[in-house]
Amino acid sequence: MVFLRVNNVKKSFDGKKVLDRVFMEVNKGERVIIKGPNGIGKTTLLKIIAGIITPDEGSVEFYEKPKISFQFQNAVFLPWLSMKENLALFAKDTEMLNNLIEYFSLKDFLHLYPSELSGGYQQIFSFVRTLSVPHNLLILDEPFKSLDPEMKKKEKNILKKHLEDKKITLLMVSHQEGEEDKEIADQIFTLA
Numbered sequence: 595m596v597f598l599r600v601n602n603v604k605k606s607f608d609g610k611k612v613l614d615r616v617f618m619e620v621n622k623g624e625r626v627i628i629k630g631p632n633g634i635g636k637t638t639l640l641k642i643i644a645g646i647i648t649p650d651e652g653s654v655e656f657y658e659k660p661k662i663s664f665q666f667q668n669a670v671f672l673p674w675l676s677m678k679e680n681l682a683l684f685a686k687d688t689e690m691l692n693n694l695i696e697y698f699s700l701k702d703f704l705h706l707y708p709s710e711l712s713g714g715y716q717q718i719f720s721f722v723r724t725l726s727v728p729h730n731l732l733i734l735d736e737p738f739k740s741l742d743p744e745m746k747k748k749e750k751n752i753l754k755k756h757l758e759d760k761k762i763t764l765l766m767v768s769h770q771e772g773e774e775d776k777e778i779a780d781q782i783f784t785l786a
Contacts, residue, residue: 630785685726
């Protein structure tokens, strides 16, 4: 069953064409990884699908009301709030949130502010927050960026389990090579 369709989407910034006639169809529960070189429009496509920016031409159609949870490429937090307060603002699934805090051993970091965390820990907190928001469409923009191999493995494992258990539709930008994407993806969509 089709969940979303991207129809002939075009987008330019300052006269520079970023996306040109993009068509994509994603079925409910499907896991799609979007690949392509830097600057080709992967993040722009995700933002158009999420309704954050509008295309110059074309459309995005959903065949079920989307509940979108989006992890941006760069972790975004309110700098004047602790990590615990940042998570509490958005995370509605407290059981999921508490399980993820325990799984990633984050309890000792909850009192810290975003500026006190490494880039890797900011990414993990961003991932935890994203999974703790109710959703039927999970959009991840380079979620493994800045992670050491052990944390990347843990994040991939929990992502795969979450997708399998909840039958969530996934759109994810990845720069991983080869077999790593095949562990997660049903479909690899390449922008060129």
